[in-house]
Amino acid sequence: MSDLLHTPLHDLHVELGAKMVPFAGYAMPVQYPMGVMNEHTHTREKAGLFDVSHMGQVIIEGSNFETVALELEKLIPVDILGLAENRQRYGFFTNAAGGIMDDLMLANRGDHVFMVVNAGCKDPDIAHLKSNLTGLTVSEIQNRALLALQGPAAERVLGALNPMAANMRFMDVATISLAGAECWVSRSGYTGEDGYEISVPSDQAVALATELLSHVDVEPIGLGARDSLRLEGGLCLYGHDIDTQTTPIQASLNWAIQKVRRTGGDRSGGFPGADVILAELANGASQKRVGLRPDGRAPMREGVQLFAGLDDEMPIGNITSGGFGPTVGGPITMGYVPIEYTAQGTAIFGELRGKRQPLTVMALPFVPSNFKR
Amino acid sequence: MKYTEEHEWLRLEDAIVVVGITEHATTQLGDIVFVELPDVGTTVVKDEEIVVIESVKAASDIMAPIDGEIVEVNEALNDNPSQVNEDAIGAGWFFKIKPSDPSQMDGYMDEAAYNAFIG
Numbered sequence: 001m002s003d004l005l006h007t008p009l010h011d012l013h014v015e016l017g018a019k020m021v022p023f024a025g026y027a028m029p030v031q032y033p034m035g036v037m038n039e040h041t042h043t044r045e046k047a048g049l050f051d052v053s054h055m056g057q058v059i060i061e062g063s064n065f066e067t068v069a070l071e072l073e074k075l076i077p078v079d080i081l082g083l084a085e086n087r088q089r090y091g092f093f094t095n096a097a098g099g100i101m102d103d104l105m106l107a108n109r110g111d112h113v114f115m116v117v118n119a120g121c122k123d124p125d126i127a128h129l130k131s132n133l134t135g136l137t138v139s140e141i142q143n144r145a146l147l148a149l150q151g152p153a154a155e156r157v158l159g160a161l162n163p164m165a166a167n168m169r170f171m172d173v174a175t176i177s178l179a180g181a182e183c184w185v186s187r188s189g190y191t192g193e194d195g196y197e198i199s200v201p202s203d204q205a206v207a208l209a210t211e212l213l214s215h216v217d218v219e220p221i222g223l224g225a226r227d228s229l230r231l232e233g234g235l236c237l238y239g240h241d242i243d244t245q246t247t248p249i250q251a252s253l254n255w256a257i258q259k260v261r262r263t264g265g266d267r268s269g270g271f272p273g274a275d276v277i278l279a280e281l282a283n284g285a286s287q288k289r290v291g292l293r294p295d296g297r298a299p300m301r302e303g304v305q306l307f308a309g310l311d312d313e314m315p316i317g318n319i320t321s322g323g324f325g326p327t328v329g330g331p332i333t334m335g336y337v338p339i340e341y342t343a344q345g346t347a348i349f350g351e352l353r354g355k356r357q358p359l360t361v362m363a364l365p366f367v368p369s370n371f372k373r
Numbered sequence: 374m375k376y377t378e379e380h381e382w383l384r385l386e387d388a389i390v391v392v393g394i395t396e397h398a399t400t401q402l403g404d405i406v407f408v409e410l411p412d413v414g415t416t417v418v419k420d421e422e423i424v425v426i427e428s429v430k431a432a433s434d435i436m437a438p439i440d441g442e443i444v445e446v447n448e449a450l451n452d453n454p455s456q457v458n459e460d461a462i463g464a465g466w467f468f469k470i471k472p473s474d475p476s477q478m479d480g481y482m483d484e485a486a487y488n489a490f491i492g
């Protein structure tokens with residue numbers, strides 16, 4: 001793994017006994033000695049600390065926030081102008097066909113926008129921003145690590161380091177001091193739990209992580225549990241559940257496109273693929289992402305083909321994420337099916353090792369979200 | 374006890390061979406969440422894939438280490454697959470096989486050789 005990039009926490013992961021694997025060009029911890037199942041459960045019950053420093057942190061600056069917001073709205077179909085200062089929102093870049101180029105988080109930081117994008121997409125994302133935004137400066141932040149502290153104990157743990165953290169609400173963003181470091185903190189995450197994402201100067205990241213891990217309720221959590229937590233939370237993994245071939249409407253991400261950007265809104269359209277996406281919003285998409293629960297105990301994973309009946313020759317769709325949900329206590333999956341199979345309770349089949357096994361369409365998330373709204 | 378390079382263990386009990394996977398294998402696989410066992414009465418051939426193990430990470434196959442007939446499977450694993458992680462060489466056994474050629478066991482490693490093999 002010598003040609004892999006290291007995050008500022010790399011040596012700490014190794015010291016903690018992590019099993020390191022290549023992920024998006026980085027050596028990342030997939031699990032610690034506790035194991036995926038226990039790490040998952042610990043995060044749901046107490047708090048888990050995740051290293052997400054591989055993700056891209058980007059600052060977009062212009063003469064003022066309004067200028068930046070209006071320019072970004074040409075690439076992202078969400079209400080950025082209406083985002084209050086120090087508030088964060090989920091969004092995505094779309095392409096001319098209405099497909100998703102990447103999903104992201106963006107925050108109004110007063111005089112600039114702070115954006116977090118997926119590790120595997122950060123270079124193309126930054127190129128996309130630079131080549132399409134007029135009069136703005138796009139800079140990748142390379143001297144900061146990104147930590148996520150997730151779980152019901154996160155507020156208590158971070159609040160003990162700085163009471164301001166405990167006062168934040170879901171999707172609030174603030175610059176606060178933690179263990180002597182100036183941190184950019186958002187109350188958000190990707191596990192379905194309450195928690196924080198913390199951008200910390202690289203040279204202070206190990207000290208902050210060590211401080212957080214010294215709390216009896218905090219354990220380090222690897223990518224394995226991060227995946228099962230986000231799957232139970234019904235959250236999309238870019239490159240699997242969403243990609244350039246899926247539109248936000250097909251991906252059941254309609255909620256992320258505010259009224260002001262829809263047909264009839266003050267700033268309707270004006271983003272790549274608006275014709276496709278707005279038409280799907282009005283008329284419905286032909287296929288949708290749904291939650292699917294295998295009736296049996298065997299996990300079904302990405303790539304498993306879905307069928308309407310036991311004997312049908314043609315698949316109706318496929319699973320895009322799947323595995324075992326430790327909190328659910330059984331296998332769970334997400335996948336795409338034609339619109340007529342999306343009603344909750346619809347019974348379909350997945351072909352596993354040559355045998356058709358029943359699955360049931362379920363509401364997402366599989367585990368109720370626990371956000372501090 | 375004999376060991377295969379596929380990290381299975383074989384224990385001869387009254388002319389029946391009990392088969393499971395080693396603790397080393399369970400550590401590599403991670404938390405096991407599902408085990409698909411063969412049907413009792415099935416005749417199996419050495420190297421035939423007869424068990425599917427699903428861990429939180431991935432699916433893997435276990436092959437029949439010898440020729441013979443499956444005479445019993447560990448039904449407890451259907452409800453409690455984590456027994457494989459908890460007690461790999463005891464309660465985590467997979468199946469019992471009546472060997473058609475017990476000498477096939479001879480080619481496998483003993484404990485010292487297996488420990489050297491996994492380093």
